[in-house]
Amino acid sequence: MGRSPCCDKSGLKKGPWTPEEDMKLTQYIQIHGPGNWRTLPKNAGLERCGKSCRLRWTNYLRPDIKRGRFSFEEEETIIQLHSVLGNKWSAIAARLPGRTDNEIKNYWNTHIRKRLLRMGIDPVTHAPRLDLLDLSSLLSSPQLNLSSLIRLQTFVNPDALRLAMNLLSSQNENQLFNSQLQNQQAPVIQPNQFDNIINQQIPSNDLTTSSFHNQYSQSLQGNMGHFPVGSTNSIFQNNLKPTTSDQSLPSTDIPSFCYQMKSDSLSDNSSFDQALNYSSSTTNNFSFDNSVLSTPLSSPPPLNSASGLINGSTEDERDSFCSNLLRFEIPEGLDFEDFI
DNA sequence: AAACAGTGCAACCGCTCTGAC
DNA sequence: TGTCAGAGCGGTTGCACTGTT
Known part of the structure; x- marks a missing residue:
């Protein structure tokens, strides 16, 4: 079927909204509620497309909109949720009270994405580049x-x-x-190390959250589009908390060395070796921050100790912070469908 | 001071989903 | 079951602002 225009484009205003238009829209919605967006502009006396009114309201005029710079906690939440949900901005926004999907999307594209790239992390897959x-x-x-x-x-x-x-x-x-x-x-x-890196296929029964692996890995593949099954599983397996019996986990798993890798270690001539060594030396500290995924969805994630240490404002400090926050665990009881 | 480049963000576009009929 | 309109969504664009040369 052909797509019908949301409204007659002729004679309708486009571009930035004026304060008068904002006031008209706000007053109308305060009285009548958002209701039917197609008829709203006419009823409100606006020469705007209904769709434009809806976007203006949901992205800017809504009273519960939180303006201003994203906090570190919000940024942490965005990165963690994006690693699970991908570009499901509305789903991410649902976990960030006061933030809109558009705002989060813009912030991701202009700030976080670039930061991850600088850190040598693929912002799409959250995997090492x-x-x-x-x-x-x-x-x-x-x-x-x-x-x-x-x-x-x-x-x-x-x-x-x-x-x-x-x-x-x-x-x-x-x-x-x-x-x-x-x-x-x-x-x-060392011999076999290189092959270990490539052969990241950890048996699911080695995982504390093997149920997660079985239940969700297929769903996750949908969000990891171009990532093959094995790789996707590997990424999430390696981000799951190992038990004391999980000593079989290789010390050079790709995601952990990636997430703990310093961006400058990627730029010198022996980056791969250094990365591996860095991973080996830090694997014993393979810790997991409190995850937003383990917090009630209706409230923002609690500040954790790591967050308390990163209240600097420089990009470098944020880079360092991001490298830490890109480690998280997913609780066993998580209902992943809730995020979709 | 002017020109240019880079950045950030509001707004738009067009495809997809959903529910009513 | 198929059609359609309304709404939602992700990607993209355009422009104002800022920094650099």
Whole structure:
């Protein structure tokens, strides 16, 4: 069916709202309620499209709208919810009293998204951006082979992967590449570590919240669109709290090293090695902040100890804060459908 | 001081969903 | 069950503002 215009566009005003228009709309809604948006402009004496009136009201004029800069707690909530819900701005806004989906969306695109990118985190998947890692570090791995590269294709920039494959192909043809690799310094990555990174397939029964894994991982895939099943599971498995019996969890799981990685560690020449070492050294501190997901949905998340430490105002401080807050747990009893 | 670039945000566009008939 | 209008939603645009050269 064809899409009908929400209103007759001719003669209707567009662009910024004037204070007079705002007053008319506000007064009308205060008396009659929001009601039918198509007939509202005419009844309220506005030369505006009903849709425009609805957006103006819901995004700006509503009395419960909270204006001003987002707090750290709100930002934390947004990032955590986005990691679960994706770009479901209205669902995220429902957990942030006084904030609109449009406002959250704008804030995400103009602030948080850029910050995550600077930290080397993909703002869509909340996963590490391995395409930023030094390709030479990948190539120096003794575990490098065609199957490894194919498995990496999910994470790595396609162009970089293509280059790696070409190099590997050359290696097979004349062994020259292989001898060059052997002449390099011994990589920091220990044997099997590299493959462990790639093979992030933790049995679900290793998880405290295995029920979560079984119940929700499929739903999450919908929000992780281009992420393959295995990778999506891996991300959430690795963000779930391990029990004392979970010592089998590898120490170099990708998400944890990503989330704890400092942005500047990605920029130097041995970023991959450093990242791995950093992960190994910090895995014992694999802690989880209080999650908004474990708080009543009707109230904002409580301040946690980490939040109390980050009340600085610089971008760097926020970067550091974000790297910590990108760790969270999802309680067993969580009804994920509630978020959809 | 002027020109230009970058940034942030309100508003719009158009597709999708939902419920009434 | 199919059609339609209304509403919701995510993505995009345009412009004002600010910073830099």
